[in-house]
Amino acid sequence: MTDMRAALYDRFGAPDVLYVGAVPAPEITSDQVLVRVRTTSVNGGELTARAGKMRLVTGRRFPQRLGIDFVGEVTEVGSSVTGIAAGRRVWGVLGRSFGAAADYVAVHPRKIAPAPANLSDAEAVSLLAGGTTAMTALRDKARLQPGERLLVRGGSGGVGSVAVQIGALLGARVTALAGAGNLDFVRDLGAAEALDHRTHRPSDLGRYDVVLDTVGTEQRAYRRLLAPGGRMVAIAFDIDRIGASLGYIAGSVVHGAQRVRFFSGNPTTSQLVELARHAEAGSIRPVVDTVRPFDEIADAHRALEAGGVRGKHVLRLT
Structure with a gap:
């Protein structure tokens, strides 16, 4: 595996600057896992970053990436990681960085947890961040x-x-x-x-x-x-x-x-586990506004900018 799809933009601007392109697939370190991303969602901070209003934080080096939350399947486990096996369905939040809007993401185990068994991939990711x-x-x-x-x-x-x-x-x-x-x-x-x-x-x-x-x-x-x-x-x-x-x-x-x-959210495994418990008990329910294929990411950004959203705009990668 050498390249993968990722949501990218080469300049700041309106949603039209977004595209799905090829980037090198991540290689995990011994204390990481590799997750095949099935769904991700569009978050308000990504709109702000894409428009260039956070350039003091994001910098001006392009292409820049998108996506902070994901639901997917573990495909590779680092040599020092215990308690996680390939094939497990997980959900997670990168925290204060972007990059989840891609086919694969390399993360530390403390950023993921088993995804709620009663929710679809789209429902689960809508609840995450x-x-x-x-x-x-x-x-x-x-x-x-x-x-x-x-x-x-x-x-x-x-x-x-x-x-x-x-x-x-x-x-x-x-x-x-x-x-x-x-x-x-x-x-x-x-x-x-x-x-x-x-x-x-x-x-x-x-x-x-x-x-x-x-x-x-x-x-x-x-x-x-x-x-x-x-x-x-x-x-x-x-x-x-x-x-x-x-x-x-x-x-x-x-x-x-x-x-x-x-504060800026940076959840840990324990918080993800607790949220999954509430979701499985039915005490907190997900709210999905729309589900779009990955290559319609610009449309998802336009929809969020238009306002009136109910829950989350979700992107499906698989």
């Missing part, structure tokens, strides 16, 4: 408690659709902001209240113990909605005002408990 991010944000960062009031911005998206479910699972009263066409959808996921984000401004809303921000704009206005002892967790920043947005997040530490907690 959003599920681990929402679980970390609400349980570990915000320490959401039963009976607390939770506001989820972007309640129908890849992270928000799982956050609504996890919030309800943890016993919170969930309010979700979403587009008008998705209000019944987020109520069905477990939101006690669903509001149109276009007609309900922050000043129209009440007080919340926890605010989960998956959008990144107007963070100052949404932080003002926190009740005494409230916590705000952000997984996004304003991509059109990156310096000001990140500066506000960093400066919010002066507000003590009401600072904006920002």
Whole structure:
């Protein structure tokens, strides 16, 4: 095996810059496994990177890669790896790097776990990055408690659709902001209240113990909605005002408990195992918006940019 397919782009720009091309297949080290990727999904950070708004992080060397999550089959195991055999169906998240949108990915065992047996490959990958991010944000960062009031911005998206479910699972009263066409959808996921984000401004809303921000704009206005002892967790920043947005997040530490907690997901095997357990129990369900063949990745990016998404846009490689 020498070459494989991968999603690539040779310049920053609109979805039209994307293509599926040939790159060298990865060679694993002794402490890695090789996974044949069956499905991956499109995440918001990839749109930002492709547009060139994260070039200080991604650099300017081309071609650049895409994809952070994957479901597939282990095909090769490093000599020092134990407890994993070729042929196992797994899911995983690369964390803070791209490259999962390809036929094969080389990963450390701590980045993968057995995929939920009751979910298809498309269903499983739709739950992965959003599920681990929402679980970390609400349980570990915000320490959401039963009976607390939770506001989820972007309640129908890849992270928000799982956050609504996890919030309800943890016993919170969930309010979700979403587009008008998705209000019944987020109520069905477990939101006690669903509001149109276009007609309900922050000043129209009440007080919340926890605010989960998956959008990144107007963070100052949404932080003002926190009740005494409230916590705000952000997984996004304003991509059109990156310096000001990140500066506000960093400066919010002066507000003590009401600072904006920002993090980038980097899940471990234990988190993947826990998420799989919830999926197999039916307490968290996947939400698939569309499933497309791999060579339609540009269409998937266009669809996510158009908004109104319900869950995830999935790409199928096999």
